[in-house]
Amino acid sequence: MAFLRRVPWRSLIPLMLLTVGAAYSLASWNWCGVWAERAPVVVSQVRDEGPLRAGAAKVALVPPFPVVVAGYSPPRPEASQADPPLHARAVVLEVGGTRVGLVSLELLSVTQELVARVRARAATAGLKDVLVVATHTHSSLGGYDSRLVAQLVGTGRYRQESVDAIAAAAVESLAQATAALTDVTLEVGQAREPGFVYSRSGGAAPDGTLTRAVLRGQAGPVAELLVFAAHPTMVPRQRAYVDPDYPGRLSSLREADGSGVTLLLQGTVGNASVSFSKGQGLERVSAFAQALAALAGKAPLAPVEGPVRLSLARVEAAMPRPDASRLVPSLTRAAGDNLLCGSAQRVAEVGALALGPLEWVAVPGEPTVGAGAELLRRTGATGVLGLADGYVGYVETAELVKDRRGESMRQYFGPALLERLVVAAELAAGTAGFTR
Known part of the structure; x- marks a missing residue:
């Protein structure tokens, strides 16, 4: 400390800039690696x-x-x-x-x-x-x-x-x-x-x-x-x-x-x-x-008259690479991606539960009304259950994510998230015997 007091502060500026630059470069390095894409698979039925x-x-x-x-x-x-x-x-x-x-x-x-x-x-x-x-x-x-x-x-x-x-x-x-x-x-x-x-x-x-x-x-x-x-x-x-x-x-x-x-x-x-x-x-x-x-x-x-149908299918889907572009300033985008990659699920489960006439798709997150409507349209389900079997965050429609509107400002993944979950939900619904 005594040494630092004797050194003119202006002479420390290059060292401070170098330190900040090194820290920024380290945080901005691609620590996420490759997020493999694959088709969803049935894990339980x-x-x-x-x-x-x-x-x-x-x-x-x-x-x-x-x-x-x-x-x-x-x-x-x-x-x-x-x-x-x-x-x-x-x-x-x-x-x-x-x-x-x-x-x-x-x-x-x-x-x-x-x-x-x-x-x-x-x-x-x-x-x-x-x-x-x-x-x-x-x-x-x-x-x-x-x-x-x-x-x-x-x-x-x-x-x-x-x-x-x-x-x-x-x-x-x-x-x-x-x-x-x-x-x-x-x-x-x-x-x-x-x-x-x-x-x-x-x-x-x-x-x-x-x-x-x-x-x-x-x-x-x-x-x-x-x-x-x-x-x-x-x-x-x-x-x-x-x-x-x-x-x-x-x-x-x-x-x-x-x-x-x-x-x-x-x-x-x-x-x-x-x-x-x-x-x-x-x-x-x-x-x-x-x-x-x-x-x-x-x-x-x-x-509900007569025999009751009961089925539950769970499907594992690969998640897209996290995307912090809407969550942090542009200069810290890479660091934000790295932070999310260390915490985000690489795979997630989507479920399909049928109980009599009720056919529910279960999603591990917070789907918006618009995202839910797409899930219903593509699966023929009668309803959507959120906050089920894990948590991948908010799930907004691809259009609103691309436009940086709606709940996309809280979503951890890019516009591909909903489609990944929908494709998995289609497989789960078919496996569970949804009646669409």
Whole structure:
């Protein structure tokens, strides 16, 4: 330090420039390597038809307190308790000799690591396959995603204890649901309230459709599946509690009303935000959950007669090379690509789930309404499930990505992303026996 004080600062300028230039060159080097392109491949398929049985369970998801509250960029509050509590909810479906599990976790997202752990444990309980989804709650616990970009922008520092707690709750919910299997009938319906949602970034607007599927046993509803699309970002950002936002409150309200274990599944949530003005703060969250619960109760139900078809196919697709061109200044584009490449999934799974007349494509990210429309058009599906079996970020239409509009300003990949997922979804839908 004494030496530096004796050196005229102007003489250090070339050294500083050289250091900055070297750092820039190093960061701009192509560290991504080659991202191989290949056709999608089927990795799992189960399919049967006959009488339907189902079991459901709700298990507390207890974080390893204290935990960071996930959902936003820093600074993030640290929570020492949950209010209301978090849960893992599971439904196990059985037709013939085929058992399929569906787990909904009150989290921001799910990771490939977490999904693999849940499936491995579920297989020992006789389940042929499992679909793991997140409610996309922006006020739940973090620390479960080891990828650097995820830690920086949403989930906070990785902690193995968080992964363990989440996996334990998911596995226990599947075990309890399997133990509760009973004969059920299937009823489906829809309701719509366009005033509940709006598009936060342009593009195709959400229409507020809520799809409802009821699995009814002799003693009453065993479970209820609700598909809706709106970002759970209603809880104040700096609240130092983990909180399930409106999905957890909605499920609890429906369960208290006798609807069985209720799973809220996000649809084309990419550009869908809540439009609801009654109340402030947490009162607004509860009021919206009550309004959505009432909408679900108004959905007219039609029974599904005869044998029920159950199928689930999963397809692995190679992801395109990450593209940070819309996320960072042009001079740091290469460095941005390198950062994304170290955290982005090179492969992703797309699923196709058929339950009676319901045919859902499951996507590992946040598809916008426009992206969802393309998935429906190309696969013949009746709906799209987001935040399923991993997370590749936002999924916008190629046109809007090229124009740098819509949710493309948050998308980690270039305009080829949607087409990669659509082609995989077409294969999954065909394998699952979609009826288009």
